[in-house]
Amino acid sequence: MGEIWTEKYRPKEFSDLKGQEDIIPKIQALIEKKNLPHLMFAGPAGTGKSSLSLVIVKKMYGDKWHENYLELNASDERGIDVIRQKVKDFARTKSLSEDFKIIFLDEADALTREAQQALRRTMENFTKTCRFILSCNYSSKIIEPIQSRCVVFRFRQLDENAMADIVKNIARAEGLNVDDKAIKALYTACDGDCRRAINLLQAVSNTKDITEEKIYSVSRTVNPSELKEIISLALAGNFISARDRLLDLMLKQSLSGLDLIKNIQKTIPSINADEKSKVKLIEKCGEIEFRLVEGSDEFVQLEALLASFVLVGKH
Ligand SMILES: Nc1ncnc2c1ncn2[C@@H]1O[C@H](COP(=O)(O)OP(=O)(O)O)[C@@H](O)[C@H]1O
Numbered sequence: 001m002g003e004i005w006t007e008k009y010r011p012k013e014f015s016d017l018k019g020q021e022d023i024i025p026k027i028q029a030l031i032e033k034k035n036l037p038h039l040m041f042a043g044p045a046g047t048g049k050s051s052l053s054l055v056i057v058k059k060m061y062g063d064k065w066h067e068n069y070l071e072l073n074a075s076d077e078r079g080i081d082v083i084r085q086k087v088k089d090f091a092r093t094k095s096l097s098e099d100f101k102i103i104f105l106d107e108a109d110a111l112t113r114e115a116q117q118a119l120r121r122t123m124e125n126f127t128k129t130c131r132f133i134l135s136c137n138y139s140s141k142i143i144e145p146i147q148s149r150c151v152v153f154r155f156r157q158l159d160e161n162a163m164a165d166i167v168k169n170i171a172r173a174e175g176l177n178v179d180d181k182a183i184k185a186l187y188t189a190c191d192g193d194c195r196r197a198i199n200l201l202q203a204v205s206n207t208k209d210i211t212e213e214k215i216y217s218v219s220r221t222v223n224p225s226e227l228k229e230i231i232s233l234a235l236a237g238n239f240i241s242a243r244d245r246l247l248d249l250m251l252k253q254s255l256s257g258l259d260l261i262k263n264i265q266k267t268i269p270s271i272n273a274d275e276k277s278k279v280k281l282i283e284k285c286g287e288i289e290f291r292l293v294e295g296s297d298e299f300v301q302l303e304a305l306l307a308s309f310v311l312v313g314k315h
């Protein structure tokens with residue numbers, strides 16, 4: 001109790017990292033040569049970037065990993081000067097046991113271009129004693145001179161199988177019954193972000209049996225099959241019943257209008273309708289989302305959305 005599962009179940013071995021199969025062997029080969037280049041890990045949140053860098057330092061340095069590893073976060077270190085000072089302090093003393101130390105800089109793409117230029121100089125100055133692992137969502141936001149100094153690895157969003165693997169492992173260890181529908185719900189709710197999936201699982205773990213309803217109820221995600229029914233009702237011209245069910249959903253799960261629009265928009269590609277109608281529906285979602293962001297009344301806008309669905313259905 002009291003432990004955060006994303007930490008408790010953080011991958012300890014290369015084989016614990018799921019869904020990044022094309023990256024792991026390359027990293028292992030680099031480690032064996034004992035001459036790690038600077039690395040860049042690019043990809044969405046919760047796909048294993050921080051975890052992999054921890055596995056790397058533990059493999060390289062064993063129980064001395066702590067003194068040879070510095071973790072910084074570009075978005076909460078208050079500017080490049082703080083980062084440079086910390087790197088300097090850390091890099092000044094040569095590692096007692098190793099040729100170089102490793103600095104992990106998370107969210108490197110949060111740095112401005114000017115800050116990245118300063119980072120590049122820092123990387124150059126300390127390249128004898130330090131290797132950098134830069135983590136970012138988009139490598140395109142990192143300036144070219146840094147990119148060209150790094151070997152870039154692209155992390156994929158976890159697919160359903162990888163996620164199922166991870167969830168089943170945790171469920172087994174925690175004595176939970178998670179059925180296939182619940183796993184699917186976790187996958188739908190987390191958008192390939194493993195941290196989010198594990199947090200959701202922990203949030204509903206007060207009882208042993210994990211159902212899709214429980215997961216949808218805590219995740220601000222709507223069961224897609226319920227939404228599909230509502231959209232079909234609207235397309236078939238049943239405006240009033242579609243509206244009542246949508247409002248019911250909204251109140252029952254205390255979702256905002258924006259939550260609902262996002263869920264509806266995600267569901268549209270898989271509904272039973274022709275391509276042209278789907279395109280129109282998605283366009284409507286975009287329009288209504290914009291109005292909601294601008295502050296329009298949620299109920300009025302959701303009704304307008306369903307009304308436009310009815311009109312699309314009539315064509
Ligand atoms: N590929 C993966 N395989 C297994 N677990 C993962 C994976 N990616 C993320 N996790 C889980 O999610 C948590 C957060 O992952 P993290 O490595 O911090 O993601 P990132 O740095 O890409 O945002 C980890 O502690 C781990 O429990």
Ligand SMILES: [Mg+2]
Nearest residue numbers: 049050051106
């Ligand atoms: Mg991370």
